[in-house]
Amino acid sequence: MDTRLWKILLEAFPRLLGYGITVTIPLTIISFALALVIAVAVALVQYADIKVLRQICRFYIWVIRGTPLLVQLYLVFYGFPKLGIKLEAFPTAILVFGFNEGAYMAETVRGSLESVSRGQVEAGYCVGMNYMQIMWHIVLPQAFRTAFPALGNSLISMVKGTSLAATITVMEMFRQAQVINGRVYESLGLYTEVALIYLLFCTVLSWLQRWGEKKLGTYGGKKA
Amino acid sequence: MILEVKGLRKSFEGKEILKGIELSVEKGDVVAILGPSGSGKTTTLRCLNFLETADEGELVFDGAHYDMHRAGKKEIAEIRKKTAFVFQNYNLFQNKTVLQNVMLGLTAARGIRKAEAREIAVKALTHVGMADKLSSYPAQLSGGQQQRVAIARALATSPDIIYFDEPTSALDPELIGEVLSVMRQLAKEGMTMLVVTHEMEFARNVSSKVIFMEDGSIVEQGPAKEFFENPKEERTREFINFILGQGEA
Ligand SMILES: Nc1ncnc2c1ncn2[C@@H]1O[C@H](COP(=O)(O)OP(=O)(O)OP(=O)(O)O)[C@@H](O)[C@H]1O
Ligand SMILES: [Mg+2]
Numbered sequence: 001m002d003t004r005l006w007k008i009l010l011e012a013f014p015r016l017l018g019y020g021i022t023v024t025i026p027l028t029i030i031s032f033a034l035a036l037v038i039a040v041a042v043a044l045v046q047y048a049d050i051k052v053l054r055q056i057c058r059f060y061i062w063v064i065r066g067t068p069l070l071v072q073l074y075l076v077f078y079g080f081p082k083l084g085i086k087l088e089a090f091p092t093a094i095l096v097f098g099f100n101e102g103a104y105m106a107e108t109v110r111g112s113l114e115s116v117s118r119g120q121v122e123a124g125y126c127v128g129m130n131y132m133q134i135m136w137h138i139v140l141p142q143a144f145r146t147a148f149p150a151l152g153n154s155l156i157s158m159v160k161g162t163s164l165a166a167t168i169t170v171m172e173m174f175r176q177a178q179v180i181n182g183r184v185y186e187s188l189g190l191y192t193e194v195a196l197i198y199l200l201f202c203t204v205l206s207w208l209q210r211w212g213e214k215k216l217g218t219y220g221g222k223k224a
Numbered sequence: 225m226i227l228e229v230k231g232l233r234k235s236f237e238g239k240e241i242l243k244g245i246e247l248s249v250e251k252g253d254v255v256a257i258l259g260p261s262g263s264g265k266t267t268t269l270r271c272l273n274f275l276e277t278a279d280e281g282e283l284v285f286d287g288a289h290y291d292m293h294r295a296g297k298k299e300i301a302e303i304r305k306k307t308a309f310v311f312q313n314y315n316l317f318q319n320k321t322v323l324q325n326v327m328l329g330l331t332a333a334r335g336i337r338k339a340e341a342r343e344i345a346v347k348a349l350t351h352v353g354m355a356d357k358l359s360s361y362p363a364q365l366s367g368g369q370q371q372r373v374a375i376a377r378a379l380a381t382s383p384d385i386i387y388f389d390e391p392t393s394a395l396d397p398e399l400i401g402e403v404l405s406v407m408r409q410l411a412k413e414g415m416t417m418l419v420v421t422h423e424m425e426f427a428r429n430v431s432s433k434v435i436f437m438e439d440g441s442i443v444e445q446g447p448a449k450e451f452f453e454n455p456k457e458e459r460t461r462e463f464i465n466f467i468l469g470q471g472e473a
Contacts, residue, residue: 116318117315117318119311119313119315120315120316120317120318122275122309122311122315123309123311123315123316123317123374123377124317124328125273125275125304126273126275126304126307126308126309127304127308127328127329127333127377127378127381128301128304128305128329128333128334128381129328129329129332129333130301130333133332133333137317137320137328137332138317138319138320141319142318142319145319218363219318219319219361219362219363220360220361220362220363220364221318221361221363
């Protein structure tokens, strides 16, 4: 390989990694936090079967899961200003990623809540606990353990998904690669390089995920 | 009289499952409820502890009257704190150790201090022979051990009565004995118990009173000895013969 390409890739590396650490990762973390809050709230509303709110939650999940993420990004960033709702690119990306992944994660969390046997809830009532105490001591800890691997996967897929923010002008890691490529025309080298950085991030996260799973244990049961 | 039920009715999906149950339990009684599958035994127990809401019925518990259909949250909580329930499939809290399973009803539900709750829990677990498994999780125990922990969990809250719903039905035959012997011990100590069971030996020799249910109604009830030796109703005779025949086969 020629030395020009190596020089370009070597110079690009700290820039790309820098955007990865200062934009891609914060974008992922904030969006994921938002998604988690939405997911837990939406799942609890359905688990507790709160009448009207439940319908609203089902509608939200139906709409989000039935439309492409890219279309959602475009709609909010390019379309909503027509309605007088004008947001910067970065907050738009956070909101869209958060609400999008939130819908998927809500189903994960709901499934995990429902996987805690009804009998344990009844036993909780029978020893005199109230609904909140049962949720806090029995249902939520078990549901969290069950949901953990799937939530970890959501986080990992979100890291990669943030590259779509490039399409609405957010200057994150992938868009930075595009910008550099616009000057030097080295698509193969640069996009391979940025792919490897995503791979690095995701690999670290899956290590953390496995470590977390071990840390959480299985309450003496078989390995999940 | 610790417990009296009058006119308990319950329907599921338009089908009447309990057709006016009347029963009473004295302090220190061990009452066995017998009856074929689907006769409404489980539903009766569940209504007593408001795990199901009855359509109609009056409950007199420790002198206080409750409308079984309309009882509010507060009344239900009040009754549940004086009773305990042992389920067919144990229903231990899977994320808690044996000790925590027994303590939770004391600390979380009754606000008892940790140290004191621990003492009570260890005592209850000792009573059922599970004191050597304090830090095990339910998934690490045999069915018989889990059910004994569930009985300790019930005992720890010092209930006025313990409801048992077929406590040995989910167990392998060789594990039934250890649970029955704990229950026999409790009976001897004067614990008031209402036990749905298919264990004829237990009904005959341990319980003081037997109730025979069929198709949502009580067919016959009376002292255990009389019930087995001199049943009044034809249906009761048939049932006893059927069960005893099964046991010998
Ligand atoms: N939640 C429910 N919804 C609909 N039907 C129910 C429900 N719970 C119980 N039933 C019905 O009520 C009837 C009585 O059930 P129950 O469980 O009380 O019987 P059981 O005497 O305990 O029987 P078994 O000996 O098999 O445990 C059955 O026909 C059952 O199908
Ligand atoms: Mg039953």
